[in-house]
Amino acid sequence: MNDRPTSPAPDRTGLRHLGELPEGRFRFLALDVETAGRGIGSICQIGLAFVGFDGRIATWSSLVDPCAPITRWTTRVHGLTDADVAGAPVFAALFPELRPVMEAYPVVQHSRYDERAFDAACRAIGAQPLRCPWVNSVTLARRAFPELRGNGGHGLANLKGVLGLDFRHHDAGEDARAAAQVALAAEARLGHQRSLGPLHDQLRFDF
Template identity: 50%
Template sequence: MHTIPPILDGDFRFFALDVETANTQRGSICQLGIAGVRHDNTIETWTSYVDPQTDDWSCTHIHGITGDHVLGAPLIADVLDLWDAPLMGAVIYQHSGFDKAAIVAACRTYQRDAPDWTWRDSVQVARKAWPELKGNGGHGLASLKRHLNLSFRHHDAGEDARAAAQVVLAAEAHTGVPQPA
């Protein structure tokens, strides 16, 4: 049986969030990662497997997560109950619109309102900071990993959340412009 890890504690400038899904249904979240960026720009990461209650694991080839990994893991509704209040009023970066859409779809599955969080997109931040990447690798995490010399395991929700936070921090350093937080 999986237990939900304790949430990140303390004061954070902003968060980054990433999900992995079991299949092409956006609500089939099987892993959730949250990276909190403190005021000194250190990053703490929280990750949990999530049981999407599905037999369709057609995205395992992308992230390696299987039904066996999530046996006994919490449901997304339980994880959102834990994180809803701590993330209320905080800025949350996602790398593209997929993660927010997945949270909304998962909430629809459980017939609950989606959290009213303040979402930002680290892809948009990267496009402004490094316009030269357009048509030259793009602004996806894999391209930014090479361009910014980041080190992370792509398609792990915690690692990707940390990478999205690092993209925002790198853009701030590169442009000298603090991002909304």
């Protein structure tokens, strides 16, 4: 694969995410995770969005066996059940492939929940946390769209309507795409064309 993939077939969630991590160079990545509700490190789905230099976004997603039952409350949030993650890889099996990819780029997250979840999952398997520049798209949205403070706020659900985003909330791949779109929209609003620059570039926003 390369950084301009063709349209993938629907995955087991019915959404069109890549089945393999794409190759190539990207401006930045965006991450979202869903958890089983048994602690913040109980990741049951990982989604990554790969943002090209032309602004195109490709998403990869994988279900993850959290090695613990998924609570009924979290199922009501993201729709995933124990049956969905049965036979999925555990975090320890996925992480060695994810680490070099994620550490090569700035990684956007919408709030710091995803970073904390990854840190907790790493601790659970005895691995060092990711060493990558983390970018909070909530911070970017607050700077770019201050008029939303007290007027729906800067959560993905409200930004979906305000910015006209098209995604299924609480699917990790879709939410990763949305976080990337929020970062791009904030960049366009603020006029910082190099704010989330290419491989290992210094970030232009002062986080």
